[in-house]
Amino acid sequence: MAFCLQGFPVSRGVAIGRAVRIAPTHLDVARYFIEPDQVDAEWERLRAARDAVAHELRQLALSLQRDKAAETSSELLALLEVHLMLLHDEMLAASVRDIITQRRYGAEWALVTQLEITSKQFDEMADPYLRERKADVQQVVDRMLRHLKGTPSPTSLSASATTQLNAGQGEAANTPLVLVAHDLSPADMLNFKKTVFAGFVTDVGGKTSHTAIVARSMDIPAVVGARSASQLVRQGDMVIIDGDAGVLIVEPSPILLQEYAFKQRQGEIERERLNRLIHTPAVTLDGQEIELLANIEVPSDATAARNVGAMGVGLFRSEFLFMGRGGDLPSEDEQYESYRLAVQNMNGRPVTIRTVDVGADKPLDGHKSDQLNPALGLRAIRWSLSEPSMFLAQLRAILRAAAHGPVHLLLPMLGSVKEAKQALGFIERARQELQARDVAHGAVQVGAMIEVPGAALMAREFAQLFDFLSIGTNDLIQYTLAIDRADEAVAHLYDPLHPAVLRLVETTIREGRAAGKPVTVCGEMAGDPSMTRLLLGLGLRSFSMHPTRILPIKKEVLQSDTHKLAPWANALLRSDDVQAAMDHAPGG
Structure with missing residues (x-):
């Protein structure tokens, strides 16, 4: 009997095949x-x-x-x-x-x-x-x-076992297989390259889980967080993974199989078309040049970003250097080498490095936080300002990396002008310390990350203090709506199209442009093609996203006319049914 399971869509595309079910050890x-x-x-x-x-x-x-x-x-x-x-x-x-x-x-x-x-x-x-x-x-x-x-890895099925499973269904040995597991490790993911698995589904995980991150980078159709999939799906069941909708369909009807097979072919054709856009400038129909940047996690990601035509790195998350170290903090030299590598890998294109976005609620020192509400506590820039030696070491490392190419420095979770001036003071102090040591360093542009409502409402003042603004829509939505999207009880209330969120985004873009300062969106909204025309209509001219999303966004940009989109987007801000209005976005 056919049934569907809903999870999180984390990697686009359709996979069709027989299920290989792996129970958690x-x-x-x-x-x-x-x-x-x-x-x-x-x-x-x-x-x-x-x-x-x-x-x-x-x-x-x-x-x-x-x-x-x-x-x-x-x-x-x-x-x-x-x-x-x-x-x-x-x-x-x-x-x-x-x-x-x-x-x-x-x-x-x-x-x-x-x-x-x-x-x-x-x-x-x-x-x-x-x-x-x-x-x-x-x-x-x-x-x-x-x-x-003595149990083998989930993905280490031998060719004979694969053939046996297909033979049991009366099919050829090359019939695609879909892995259904409680969870998959990075090592298991690596083995995907050596197997016939066409996609995978896991019981656990979310959009920011390592499994999801790697699935996106490998461009494998995947659904995570499908709860009891590994228990409900039987070995050898015919399944469909819809990576765009986050749906697993088990034992589909022949008609549904035909529909998804057609969708799969269309997806392959679309990818080929998108690849032809790599070297095409991102310019709208009315001549507006749009900056498409990449979000990266580690220095070598810069190469993948460059390969898909990213104009630079809009967000380099430095947290990977600080986490999983058993209490040790990275030295200035260690950080410098990582930042330098990212800068050099971009071959002269700018790299925006965000200072560490962790805090007392995160296990860097091996001690459990005693804060009642860590999400509203000592984290991001607040934590950096409370740890001067750590903060100065990171700032010196970033300034030193700027000697090798254009670097932008981004400060996370700023909430007030006082905090902003404190942080700017630390940057100047770090520069003076390098000068005193006669260490080579370069100039950086400094930006403020707008991810709390207070910062968005202070966008005019921040635009006067900083060289650029960057909107982190993920946190901005959560803080504006008081919703933890990882909490299943309220995740359905997480709404990027909530009028309050859109007005804060529009305010930030407008104030930045009025001051002549660039504004970038670096949250998930930037990599969502359904949001591209809205953001263009609100005046956004710089998007930063996971490298795999750059070409789909570029396609939307090339088909858009900002002259037509601007009045529509402004009217949408006053709409009482934003979703309905989104369905009527002007075309090119």
């Missing part, structure tokens, strides 16, 4: 006690599994580094490094050993017990991105359990 663990004289042996089993997984991940990383043509190398390498750091986390290892020693649990049971404790700690974090890092710990534990039990 940590849900199928034998729980047994051991004798006192078995403690050392159990610990050695665990260490052997850890070392085997570490070796496996290092081999995958080496193979990825050798694959110079792999566009996904940067993100996968970074995620493999995160998993290697988690594997060798001393606190995690000590906790598991204590459970084996004191409670006399078997190795598998001890590992799963500590996983449950760690998962609860992640669940208490306010930041949705950090909450989803729980999946990384689960993936590492799952991989160790597979070694302890």
Whole structure:
């Protein structure tokens, strides 16, 4: 019987094939006690599994580094490094050993017990991105359990097993397969390149999970957060993944199969058309030049951004340098090398580096936050201002990288002129310190990130203080509507088209343009083609997004006339049914 499951759409396209269902290893663990004289042996089993997984991940990383043509190398390498750091986390290892020693649990049971404790700690974090890092710990534990039990990796199906599954359905050995799993690790994702899997679905994860990030970079049709998919889907079921709608269709009717097969072919044709736009300037029908920039996570992402025609980097998230380090902060030199690499990889195109957007609600120092509401507490620029030595080290590193190419420096979560002036004072102090040390550095343009309503309402004052403004729509929507989009109870209320949100965006764009300062949108709205004409009509001329979204947005730009869009967008701000008005956007 046909049925549908709804999840999060994280990677475009359609995949059709037979389901290969993988149950989570940590849900199928034998729980047994051991004798006192078995403690050392159990610990050695665990260490052997850890070392085997570490070796496996290092081999995958080496193979990825050798694959110079792999566009996904940067993100996968970074995620493999995160998993290697988690594997060798001393606190995690000590906790598991204590459970084996004191409670006399078997190795598998001890590992799963500590996983449950760690998962609860992640669940208490306010930041949705950090909450989803729980999946990384689960993936590492799952991989160790597979070694302890001698179970193969989810994606390591042999050719004979693949043939057997297809033969059971009376089909050819090359029939596409779709992986349905509780979750997938970066290492499992890497194996997609060596298998016949056409797409995947996971029970857990969100739009900012590592699984989603890598799926987008690999351009694999995928749906995450489909809850009980791995339990409801049977081995060998015919399934359809609609990566655009975030839907999994199980045992579809012949008519539905034909419809989606047609949609799949159309998608392939559309991608070929989009690839022809790489070298086409992003200019509207009425001659407006539009800047299309890329959001990147690690320095090597800059290469992928350049390959799809990005005019620069509109948001380089520096958090990857600070996280998963067991309490250590990156040195100035370490940061400088990463920023320099990103700048050089862009070959003279500007790189906007955001100062670290973490805080007391995030596990950088190994201590749990005692704030009642960390999302409204000491985070982003507030945390940086409270840690002068850390902040100055990062600012010096960014200024030094600016000696190698054009760099813009972006300050996150500013809320007042006082904060802004404090931050600008730190930048000047960092410059003076480099001059005193006679260290080469360059000039930077400094921008304010508009992601709280107070900052949007102060856009005029900020435009006078800064060289540019950058709107972070993800946080702006959440703070304006008091909605955590990662909370399933209220996620349906997360609305980019809410009139209050649109008015704050329009105010920021208008005030920036009035002051002659560039304004960029770098949240998810920038990479959503359904929002492109609205943002153009509101006066936006600079978009920053994940590299895979640049060509679809460019297509919208090339078909738009801002003279027609401006009056429509302004009227829409006063509409009591914004969604209906969006359906009647003027064409070219």
